[in-house]
Amino acid sequence: MRRSRAFTLLEVMVVLAIIGGLMALVTITSSDRHAQDETEQFARRLLAVFSACRQESVFQNIDLGLAMDSSSLLLLSFQDIYSQEFTANKTREELDALAKNPWQPYSGPINNDIEAPEYVFMSLEVEGQEV
Incomplete structure (x- = not known):
C-alpha cells in the first residue's frame, strides 16, 4: 500500500487565511501612506504660502x-481707516x-483661499490652549 503525500483541506x-490577512495589512498600510503623503504635501504648500505672505507683507x-x-x-489684509491710502x-x-x-480678504498676487484635503483637520493651539 502506497501513501501519497498531500495537503489536507x-x-x-x-x-x-494567513495570506488574506497579510494582504489586508498591506492594503491598510498603503492607504494610510497615501493620506500621510498628501498631508505632508499640504503642509509644504502651507509653508510656501506663509513664506510668500511674510515677503509680501x-x-x-x-x-x-x-x-x-x-x-x-x-x-x-488689515485696512487702516486712519490712513489716507484707505480712506480715499x-x-x-x-x-x-x-x-x-478692518480685516478684509486680501486681493494681491498670493492665492487667497487654501483648502485642506478632506481628511485633514486643522486646529491652532497657543501655549497648549486651542484657539
Whole structure:
C-alpha cells in the first residue's frame, strides 16, 4: 500500500487565511501612506504660502493675517481707516464697515483661499490652549 503525500483541506484553508490577512495589512498600510503623503504635501504648500505672505507683507508694508476654520484658510489684509491710502474714494458706509471689521480678504498676487484635503483637520493651539 502506497501513501501519497498531500495537503489536507484544512491546511490549505489556514494558508489562504494567513495570506488574506497579510494582504489586508498591506492594503491598510498603503492607504494610510497615501493620506500621510498628501498631508505632508499640504503642509509644504502651507509653508510656501506663509513664506510668500511674510515677503509680501514686508515688501508692500501691509499687515496680513489668516482666517481659519477646520478645513480652510483665508488670507486677510488689515485696512487702516486712519490712513489716507484707505480712506480715499470710500463712502461713509464703507468706512463704518471697515471700522467694525478692518480685516478684509486680501486681493494681491498670493492665492487667497487654501483648502485642506478632506481628511485633514486643522486646529491652532497657543501655549497648549486651542484657539
